[in-house]
Every structure is written in structure tokens, then in C-alpha cells.
Amino acid sequence: MSSVPYTVPVQDMRFTLEQVVKLEDLTALPGFEEAGADMVQAVLEEAAKLASSVLAPINFAGDRQHSKLVAPGVVQTPEGFKAAYDQYRDGGWNAVPFDPEYGGQGLPWAVAFAVQEMWQSANMAFGLCPMLNQGAVELLQAHGSEEQKKTWLEKLISGHWTGTMNLTEPQAGSDLSQVRAKAERAPDLGDEIYRIKGQKIFITYGEHDLAENIVHMVLARLPEAPEGTKGISLFIVPKFLVNEDGSLGARNDVQVVALEGKMGINASPTCTMAFGDESEGAVGYLVGAEHQGIKYMFTMMNNARLAVGLQGMAIAARAYDQAVVYAKDRIQSKSMTRPKDPPAPIIEHPDVRRMLLTMKAKTEAARALAYYAGKHLDLGSRHPDAAVRAKAQATVDLLTPVVKGWGTDVGCEVSSLGVQVHGGAGYVEETGAAQHFRDARIAPIYEGTNGIQANDLVFRKVIRDSGAAAKAFISDLLETAAGLEGSGNATLLGIGARLKEGATALETATTYIVGAGQSDPVGAAAGAYNYMTLFGLVAGGSMLGKAALAAASRPAGFDAQYLDGKIATARFYAEQILPQAQGLVAPITQGAASLNEFAEAMF
């Protein structure tokens, strides 16, 4: 049991990209001409091999072994991780979505999301290394100087070096305005060179043995910097300095000093990093202008949030994959419909079906929503028409906190159901179901807690534009519902009716939130989390609605039973899950009185 197989759902990924997200809208864009269905299928199938035969087999043992601090400053990743990383890097997988000018493959984000889902499903602790690296790449692509790009970007894109994000300090978690790490200009060393001193915590892959160099993106404060978020600058602080010829130079004064003992993602080192402890300061290079660090960080953070939402759904997908295998195999109790036969596989029991279908439906809804956001990321940056770009960007901005917040909640719920399907065996670590449950639990916390996502959704994405983007999205929901209702197919009609009810609930809640933004911001904040959940439930339902419509048209290249299953999944979601959204409207629109009246001493 110690290495649980991972069967990559390539057919559902393909279907979602081609039929739900409509990849064809992207192949019309400059640079994406090659990214047609055939090419995408080939990429997915090749990635699936690496995910299932290299990354998945070391997931369980990696969790048992942990990454370890084996000597001062030295972190050893679990057995097999270095060899797996070599294969990952040499296969060019790190470069998938990045700029071809610096060695990237320039594939659409929508496609990259499907590929990245596989790494996270196969081995979330491994997948974190490229995920953080991606943040560094995006920062440098957007804000690095030409020279910085030349020095750092190509190696980060190829994966020969890896990048990290150094934001958090003990007193500065959700609140980055409290960052205290110091930066001082070092004109003796050169222009734009600084000395960095301070400590950072919770640094994922801050130190490891997978790559030759580690490039830290570090937030720190200059001596005369204003207080708060407007006084923070962003620096490149490499583990090894780099010589003119690109070879590695002196060891910089940045060291891992401790690893966290975590509940999960144990194969990934979560480091406490010390900068400048043994010198006048670690050498750092300013990115962009001084005091602009937080602004830069946000250009990266939005994509990172989508990546974490994707991670949540990826763990859900893995937990589902494993639970189905178990439920088909495990014999226990008689079937209700065949009481005279011997005990049946548990997949025949209604409540086990309910659990598996909940897992499947929520996972596929979250998958489609993440890929859909990825597509709009591509449209937002590549479409020739500025109005289309702006509308797409507004959609991805709106959906980012939903993909992150709801997607990671789905990861937790589905991986918990995965444990439950296994019964007592699920609580035993050997089965592997428990690992998914423990791993998944970090995703609602990092990259902005889900409470922060909910606030982001409500205040920045809905209230700020008076609900314009949200209402545009709801119009799209209603259009999907109308398409289903007008299909002349009874099953689709039922799905459409439920979706319409969901969209109406979301509309009511949105109207309340927009109003409360003016009259009662605390009320809006009190309803934020339920609003995010409602949004996710309904948006997910619309994705499955689109999928059902597409499946009913029987597109070529997909198994008949798969297409039937897609419609049946949408139906289950519409009947069993979407109606639960109705129960959230009253709590959202209730205001904050019941929260406010609670004196601190009453808790």
C-alpha cells in the first residue's frame, strides 16, 4: 500500500480544456497558434507519464521521511526527489508557460494549469518547489531589469536554479506592513546592490538539494522607508553570487536555520531563513524601484493564488482517484438492491456513492473553474483587442479569490471524504488517504488565508466596481442556464433550472454586498466567507452545466461512457450540491450585528 498509483484524468482535462474552457479561443491568439487540441493532448499525455511513474511513487515515502536539516545550513530532501527533479527539469517541464525569449515554452496558462495539476496531484510536496519558483519567474519577467533577466531568469525558467518567496516574518504574516527585515544601500559593492539583514519564516524550499542555486525574492525595508506597506522594497538574494560569465561565485550570507515540523507536505522543507547573520548583510539586488516591493509582489501573488487553488483541487482529484479504487475493491455489507447476494463492493452502497459523487463533482467543477480562470489570464494578456483584454482581466481578477478560497476548501472537504470512504483504514497512514487530508489542509492558509480571499473578493473585486464584474459573470451563468433549459433534453433542463436558482441566489447576495460596501462594510466583511462559498458553489455549477451541454453534443474523441458520466455528474451536482447554496443567502445578508454584539470577554 505504501505507494498508491495515480491515474491521471487526462480525458477530463482534455475535455475541460477543449469543450468547457474552449481552448480554440486561445489558439487564435498570437504566440498560441501551435497550442491546438492535438498538441495539448500530446503534452498532457507526456506529463501524465512523469506524474504517475516518477512523482507519484515517491509521494508516500517522502511524507514519511520528511526533508531534513542534516547539518547546519544543509537540507536533504527525501530519497528520489533529486532524481525526480532532474527528470522534471530535463524534460523541460519547468518552462511550460513562460516567455520563449528566456527559454520558456510559451504555452497558454490554461494548458499549464492542467500540467501543473498533475504535479500537485502526484506529489504536492514536490510540486511546491516549481510553484514557488514560478512566483520568482513572474516577478522578474514583470519587474526585473534586462540584466537581471539575463542573469537569473533563464536559469529559473529552465529549472536549473529555483526561486523562493521571502515575505513572512514572525510578526508579519497576513499583515506584510509589519515587515522588519532591513536593507541598506552598499555603494561600496556597486549600484543597486544592498545589504540585507533579518529573519524570514515559513519559506518553502528556502534551502534544498535539488538545484545548483536558490534565488530568494526578499521583502525588506530601507532605513528611511515610510512605515507600512509603502516602505517595503523587493530584492533578489541568491544563495550563491553569480560571476560575470554566469558561473557560480561566492556563497552569500543567507542560511536556513530551522525547519518547521508540520502536519503535512512534509517532504517540502519549510525554512526559517537568516539573512546577514554572519556578515554586514547578505548581498541583495534591488528589483525595480525602491519602496515598490509590495506592489510588485501582488503581480505575482494573484497568479500564485490561482496556483494554490489549483493545488487544492489537485489534491481533491488525487483523493478521489484513490477512493474510487478502494471503493470498488473493498467488500463490506450487502447491497440494498441485491439483498440475497453476498456482500458487495462498498461503491454499491448509496452513502458511499454520495461521497464519491460529491468528491467527483466538486473536483471537476473546481478543475473547470481553475482552467477557465487560466484561459482568461491568457486572454487578458494576449488578446489583440484592448476591450477584450480588459474584460478578461476583470474576470480573472474576480475569479482568483474564488479559485483559491473555494478550490482549497474543496481540497479539504474532498480529501476528508477520501479518508471517510476508506473507513478505519483511512485513518491509518499506510493507506495514503490520510496524507492527502493532511497535505490539503495547508492550502486554505498560505498565499493569503481564505478569510483574506473572501475579503479580497468582497471588497476589491465586487464592491470596488459596484458589482460590475460580478454581474457580468452572473449574466454568463444565466446564459448557460438558458442554454441548458432550451436544450430540449429533460436532464439538461433540470440542471439549467437549478443553475438559474443558484445564479439568482448569487445575484441577491451580490446586491446585498454591493450595498453594504457603502452602508455597512463590517456587515459585508461578516458575510464575506459565505459569499465566497456561494460564489464557488454556483460558479462550479455553471462549469459543470457547460460541460453537460458540451457532452450532450457528443464531441468526437471522447468515450461515450465518459460523456454520459459528465452529464450525470452535472446532474448530481445540480440536485445534491447546488441547492445548498440557497442556505447561504440568509447568513450573508444578515449583517454583522450578531458578530458585533459579542464583547471580547464573552468568548
Added chain:
Amino acid sequence: MSSVPYTVPVQDMRFTLEQVVKLEDLTALPGFEEAGADMVQAVLEEAAKLASSVLAPINFAGDRQHSKLVAPGVVQTPEGFKAAYDQYRDGGWNAVPFDPEYGGQGLPWAVAFAVQEMWQSANMAFGLCPMLNQGAVELLQAHGSEEQKKTWLEKLISGHWTGTMNLTEPQAGSDLSQVRAKAERAPDLGDEIYRIKGQKIFITYGEHDLAENIVHMVLARLPEAPEGTKGISLFIVPKFLVNEDGSLGARNDVQVVALEGKMGINASPTCTMAFGDESEGAVGYLVGAEHQGIKYMFTMMNNARLAVGLQGMAIAARAYDQAVVYAKDRIQSKSMTRPKDPPAPIIEHPDVRRMLLTMKAKTEAARALAYYAGKHLDLGSRHPDAAVRAKAQATVDLLTPVVKGWGTDVGCEVSSLGVQVHGGAGYVEETGAAQHFRDARIAPIYEGTNGIQANDLVFRKVIRDSGAAAKAFISDLLETAAGLEGSGNATLLGIGARLKEGATALETATTYIVGAGQSDPVGAAAGAYNYMTLFGLVAGGSMLGKAALAAASRPAGFDAQYLDGKIATARFYAEQILPQAQGLVAPITQGAASLNEFAEAMF
């Protein structure tokens, strides 16, 4: 951080017992004359000392150390467990609810539940030992011969020996009809003596170093036994045989052969037990008649299910206790209402309040529901009027799967929120929040999975009596709602209105379930889990409604702020949680078509 304090909510326990559950109804019963409010308060305060100063301090380290198989057949519990158990036993705590004829203290179950909540909150892995022992005591109280009671019962009640439940085998988990352990009569050894051979798994505290002897209650099958559940007998199989004079005799052939590596409750050994591996069989003594083992087991199992539900709410209570301390202490980001002040404790942020209030309200609702079931257990066994006894027993039968299923789901949800309130620190084991989350996850699985509880509720407790007990309970809900609505107090009126809506939703769902019992049992099974959740949500709301009514009458002996908080908690639950019940009615009443149409290959 490694030892997190536990502040026992004695005031809420007292209030719940006196004001919500109405302990005074019990002190009128024969045998309970002494169990008045003062005596109960003294018991709770004494128990709280042991829980907070002895059991809680070894909870975190126990999880890190695990119970270990240190030599063949030898299990070592973590440091401090033996000394803590000595204090627990010597304080007479093991005897609280049991028969005074055998050394028990004869306190009401309702009171025992409050005491037991403390052990589970303080140290769930420790608390499992008395919890399993209680099962053995109840079995022997109900079905043991006088001689068996004399030999085993007193020592189990005093806690000098501990009892275990040996039911599960690899192929017989939820489905005990598949038990294969063998029993053979051994007339050469004596009347009612049997030789037991076989293997049992998942045996909690099957071996340990806390007590002199371990008394296993074992299900096994006689050679000529009929197949299925009707061919299983129950045996006492002690670790050490007992001499005529009560002293310990020969070592019996029952051995622990392995411990499970679990996700949580690591300080409790979960054993694989081998019976008769090194002999003709372990010596076992038949309890009651042959082939009646499953029936006997059920007399114990219902109370055990209540105990597990209590455990779920106890972990919720502990997680809440810890999260509040953290949220008052942790400074991060500015308050929305005081934007010019420095960053505030996170308890001021609306979404953190929402989380803490959700934790508090669900925990207190689940606490009251568990104690309420405990009271009806007492009424059902002690009331002089047979009709009252029957009605009370019907109530406890109805509520048992709700207390277990919903209570343990609350345990998981609340402990997950506890992690979330801690942010990144919550994912780090050192904080202790993660342990509660891992510990809580077993409770929906053991003692009958929550799916089995849902089926039990729907088929045995609602359909079998055509909804009579459920409808009686709903009448009580409506009466509570009417009391609130007639109170002339606006807050109570609002709570009453929401409760009435909830009761109506439960009524609609109940009517559907009763009908489906005849026409579409698979449909009833498909809706069972959501029905259990709906039942729990509404029943919990009614408990808080009763509490609010009582608090509004300002009873003596409670802090004014505590009473205000009780009303405010009920209001939060009514506004933010109860309406979510509405979203479950459609899924419950939808039938099983969306489940049934799923061919196995579509998963």
C-alpha cells in the same frame, strides 16, 4: 507552546445541565437524590482540576511520543500516562456513572457526560482507555452472570483493570456478519469455558501498561454457528486469568502483535491482537447465551456511540478554547472600525469572529444535545412511570445517531476552524491546533461510521416507527420556538422565528423520509446523510434556543456576561448557521436517481 493550557468550561457545563437539560428532573428519581446542583458543581470542579492540571499537560507530548511496541507483546504508553491514570483511578473517576452495587458512584449519565467531556477535551488519546472500558462494564452489567460480575465488574468499575472491545477483523469492519474468529467449547477446562482463536484489528488499548489486567470482550463464532450476525457469540478473554481468591493467575494466550501507525490519537495504542496463536486457544468465558453476541454488543454500542459523539464535541471545545486564547493574543492587521489605531488582535476582525462564533455556537449546541441525550438515558432507565421511560428511551434512541454523527462532524469542522484561526502557525505541530484536527478525524469513522449512523437514523429511528419519535421531537422544537416567539424579547423572537423555519424544514424532510421508507428505500438512503446533518443543525439550534430562554430569565449563580453571551451565541447560530439547514431539504428529497444512474465504470 508544547503544552497548551485547557480551561474547562465549567460554567457552561453547569448551565447546560441545570438550565437547559433540567437536571432537577433527575434528582427526583430513585438513586439520584444526591445529584443536586451543588453536588454536581463540586464534582465538575474537582474533575476540572484533574483534566486541566494532569491530563491536558501530557496531551501534546503523548502525541509526539506515541504508544510503542517496545518488545514482543509489550506496549509502553507515553511518559506520564501511567501516573495520570493512577490519579484518575485513585480519584474514583472511573466509577462515576456505574452501579453502586459493584463499587460505582451511581451518578446520572447526564453528569457523567460532562465529566467525560473533560477527559476527552484534555487528552482524547488518554480518554479512550476509560471510554472502551465503559463498554465492557456496560456489557457485563447487562449480560454477565453474577459470578462474572463478581470476578470482573468491580475491578473494571474501579479502573484497576481495563476493558476492551474486540470486534473488528480485516474482512469485518462495518459488517460484523463477516467475523471469523473461532470459539470452541472446552469442557476439559470447565463449564462455559471456551478456546478462542483468531485475529482482531483496530483494538484500542488492546495492550498497555496502565493497569494490572486487561479484560477483552471478544466476538467469535462457534463451529456449528449459523452464518451472519446470528452466529456470533461474546466472550470475556482476560490478559491474565484470575484465581479463586481474585488474585491474578496464568498469562492467557492473547497477545498484541502490531500497533497501527495512525494520523492522530497517537498516544493510544491501536492494536492487532492474536488469540490462541501459541496454544490450542486463548481461554474465554461465554457471556450470556451462545450466538447472542451481536445483540449484546448493541446494548453497549448505543451508549458507546453517544460517548463518541461527546468526544467529537469535546475536541471541538478544546480547539475553541485554544483558538480564543490565540486570537486574543495575536496582533495582525488593523481593525476595520479603528483604522487609525495600530494593528489589532485578530479577534477583532469580522471573519475571525465568524470562525470563533461558529466554533463556539456549534460546540455549545452539540454539548447540550449530548447532555440532553444523557438525561433521557437516565429517565429511560430510572423513571418510575413506564410510559415516561418508554418515551425517554425513544428520544435517546432517536438522538443517538445524531449525537454521534453530527457531533463528530462538528468536532472535525470546529477543529479545522481552530487550525485556520491560527493561520500558518496552526499548520505547525508545535502549536497543538493541528493535533486536535488530526485527533478529531477518527471520530466520524469508529463506533459505526457516520454513514452508518445516518442509515441507523433514517431506517431504524425514523422509518421503523413511521416518524413517531421524530415528530414528537419536532413538536418539542416547535414548542421551544413558540416559547421564544412569545417571550416579548426581540432577540429571542428572532431566534424563535429561525428555529421554527428549521423545524419546518426538518418536518418536510421527515415526511419525505418516512414516505420513501415504503416507496423508495434507496432514495431514503441517498438522503440519509444530509438528513442527519439537517437534524443535528436544527436540534442543536433548539438546544441553544432553550439556553437563550433560560439565560433571559437571569438564573442565579451565573455571571451576567456569561448569560448575555449565551443569548448572543444562540442569536449567532440562529442567524448564521440555522438557515443553512434550508439548503439541505432539496438534496434530501431529491431521491436516488442521480446516484443510481451512475454506472460503476463512470466513476
